[in-house]
Structures are given as structure tokens and as C-alpha cells.
Amino acid sequence: MSKGVLLYAFNNDTTDYVSMAHWSAKRIEKYLGLPTTIISDMDEAEYGGVRVFNATKGGEKWYNASRNRAWEHSPYDQTLVLDVDYIVNSDLLGLLFDIDKPFMIHRYALDVTNRAHFVALDNFGEHQFPSTWATVMYFNRNNEGKYIFELVDMIKKNWKHYSDLYKFSSRTFRNDWAFSIAMGIIGGHKEPQYYHIPWPLPTVGTDVEIEQGEGDDMFTLKYITHLQQKAVVQNIRGLDMHVMNKEAMEAICAGS
Amino acid sequence: MDDIVKKIRACFDHEAAKQTLREKYEAKLLFAHQGGMFRAGPELIVLLTSYDTGEMVIPDEFGNPTKVTRLALLDEVKHRWQEQLNAWLVELDEISRQR
Numbered sequence: 001m002s003k004g005v006l007l008y009a010f011n012n013d014t015t016d017y018v019s020m021a022h023w024s025a026k027r028i029e030k031y032l033g034l035p036t037t038i039i040s041d042m043d044e045a046e047y048g049g050v051r052v053f054n055a056t057k058g059g060e061k062w063y064n065a066s067r068n069r070a071w072e073h074s075p076y077d078q079t080l081v082l083d084v085d086y087i088v089n090s091d092l093l094g095l096l097f098d099i100d101k102p103f104m105i106h107r108y109a110l111d112v113t114n115r116a117h118f119v120a121l122d123n124f125g126e127h128q129f130p131s132t133w134a135t136v137m138y139f140n141r142n143n144e145g146k147y148i149f150e151l152v153d154m155i156k157k158n159w160k161h162y163s164d165l166y167k168f169s170s171r172t173f174r175n176d177w178a179f180s181i182a183m184g185i186i187g188g189h190k191e192p193q194y195y196h197i198p199w200p201l202p203t204v205g206t207d208v209e210i211e212q213g214e215g216d217d218m219f220t221l222k223y224i225t226h227l228q229q230k231a232v233v234q235n236i237r238g239l240d241m242h243v244m245n246k247e248a249m250e251a252i253c254a255g256s
Numbered sequence: 257m258d259d260i261v262k263k264i265r266a267c268f269d270h271e272a273a274k275q276t277l278r279e280k281y282e283a284k285l286l287f288a289h290q291g292g293m294f295r296a297g298p299e300l301i302v303l304l305t306s307y308d309t310g311e312m313v314i315p316d317e318f319g320n321p322t323k324v325t326r327l328a329l330l331d332e333v334k335h336r337w338q339e340q341l342n343a344w345l346v347e348l349d350e351i352s353r354q355r
Contacts, residue, residue, distance in 0.1 A: 095293075235354065
């Protein structure tokens with residue numbers, strides 16, 4: 001059984017996602033011992049809308065809408081799909097290959113700064129439907145996984161219809177929500193815990209400065225606490241992280 | 257000058273660091289065994305110790321009944337639990353010294 005990681009990286013006017021992907025591939029090899037396939041050909045890129053990651057830089061065009069094709073893009077029997085702004089910093093994700101379920105995805109994000117930043121993103125739409133995080137996804141070649149990707153494809157083609165049904169804005173295509181709806185359908189419109197990765201997705205918000213510290217697995221976070229408005233520092237070692245501050249992520253990739 | 261003031265005022269966020277460490281090691285206590293996924297900890301150790309059969313069926317982390325070889329799983333749970341708790345203690349000690 002072949003195992004590997006699939007990364008999608010499409011550059012836009014502001015962010016060099018391809019360099020991030022190459023940087024990530026080295027870490028994936030180091031910490032997980034797995035090969036990586038990078039999809040960066042703009043012919044495969046699908047526009048997902050404009051998203052703002054840094055208020056001072058304004059919105060950026062977001063080519064993130066190809067993920068429903070991961071089933072066909074992956075050359076592996078067991079595939080891990082990662083965002084390129086996810087820092088692999090431990091061997092933890094290797095466990096997903098051992099569990100080997102047809103499909104797995106994160107249900108909750110963990111705010112590494114402990115400021116409870118992401119609680120509002122646990123659900124989406126006016127009906128507060130449970131949301132998942134497509135930052136990390138695992139699938140094998142079981143038909144059940146295939147059905148999920150086919151459902152996401154169908155949901156994407158009928159995005160306006162689903163936005164009316166679940167009552168959210170259809171302006172931006174969101175992988176997180178498309179996969180959430182697909183799993184809801186597969187699970188008989190109940191929350192299918194069977195597909196959830198059994199630990200939260202460690203996430204660093206857009207307002208957090210992050211730098212690589214001493215040693216390959218050490219990162220230093222700088223941020224302002226909410227209650228006391230105090231500047232604080234936290235050192236993180238050996239913990240994978242989803243970094244939402246793309247500028248800081250680019251600087252880390254360029255510097256190491 | 258503003259920059260210097262900011263640097264002087266920045267101190268370690270011990271509470272967040274402790275919480276992050278807890279989450280990190282909670283995840284590291286998970287492991288796959290005989291087709292199921294288990295979390296190393298005292299509950300599982302007590303459960304496995306309280307039986308004397310060679311094989312037994314227990315629910316894994318997803319609630320799926322899983323047939324396991326009792327002593328092999330017990331060995332792995334004990335080893336992983338202590339290994340990860342030791343590593344946790346060492347890191348906790350390190351962060352408590354940061355100012």
C-alpha cells in the first residue's frame with residue numbers, strides 16, 4: 001500500500017504558496033517519512049473567491065477550490081491532504097495511516113494562544129451546522145471516501161443551492177463547509193463523529209507573529225492577550241500547527 | 257524606544273503554554289493497536305489488569321468493539337503512558353523556568 005501527502009499550492013499576487021509547499025515537503029519527509037505530491041499547475045487551480053488574511057494587505061485571490069479532486073489527483077493508496085500553511089512538526093499525523101479509516105478530518109480547532117479564537121468557527125450558517133476543518137484530511141481508496149469526494153463535487157457545482165439551504169453567503173467557496181455538508185449527508189444529517197480526527201487542529205491566528213526558534217521543531221509565538229492587552233511570548237516545540245498568518249509563514253519558509 | 261518597551265514588556269504566557277502542552281500530550285497518548293485506536297491512561301490499564309483472559313473485546317476511542325490480546329495491549333499502554341507523562345513533565349519543568 002502506497003502512502004503519501006498531497007499539497008495544493010497556487011500562487012497569487014500576494015503569497016508564494018509554491019515555496020511554502022516545497023518547504024513543507026521537506027518537513028513531511030523528515031517527520032513522517034512520506035513522499036509528497038505538489039499540485040501547482042495553474043490549469044488545475046480553481047478560484048474560490050477573495051479572502052482577507054491580513055487586513056493591511058487587503059484581500060487575496062484564493063485558489064483553493066480544487067480539493068474535491070484530491071481523489072483523482074492523489075497517486076497514493078493512503079493519502080493525507082494538507083494545507084501548505086500547516087507546519088508538520090511531529091510524527092503525530094502518522095497515526096492516521098495506522099487507523100486507516102476511509103476518510104478523516106478535523107472537527108475542532110485549538111487556539112494555541114488559548115484565547116478561544118475559533119469557537120465561532122465550530123459551526124456555520126444560520127442553522128449553526130457543525131463545521132469541519134479541511135486543513136488536514138486523510139482518505140484511503142475505500143468507496144466510502146470516494147462517495148465523500150463525489151458529494152463535495154456535487155455540492156460545489158450547486159453551491160448556491162446549498163448556501164440557500166444551509167443559509168450562508170455563497171460568495172466564497174469554502175472547502176470546510178463543503179466537506180461538512182458532504183459528511184452530514186453521508187451520516188444521515190447527524191454529526192458523523194466516525195470521520196473526526198480524535199484531536200483538535202492546533203491553530204495560530206492571523207494576529208500572531210510566529211518565528212522559527214532554536215532548533216527545527218521550535219517556534220516562538222508573539223501576541224497580545226485579550227483581557228489585559230499584554231504582549232506575551234510562547235515557545236512551541238514538537239507540535240504541528242496551522243498558521244493563519246501567511247506573511248509570517250512565508251518569512252519562516254524563506255529563512256530556513 | 258517603543259520597540260524596546262514592547263520587548264521589555266513581553267513575558268512568557270505560562271497559562272497558554274501549559275494548555276498547549278496538555279493538548280500536545282493528550283494527542284500523543286493515542287495509538288493504534290490491532291485495528292483499533294486507544295488512549296493510554298489509568299482507566300485502560302485498570303480495565304486490562306482486572307481481567308485474566310488472553311483475549312478480550314473492548315471499545316476503542318471511536319466506540320467500536322475491538323478484539324485485543326490483553327497482555328500485549330497492557331504492555332503498550334503502560335509503556336506509552338509513562339513515556340509520554342515523563343516527556344510532559346520534562347517540558348513542563350522547562351516552561352516553568354521561562355520568564
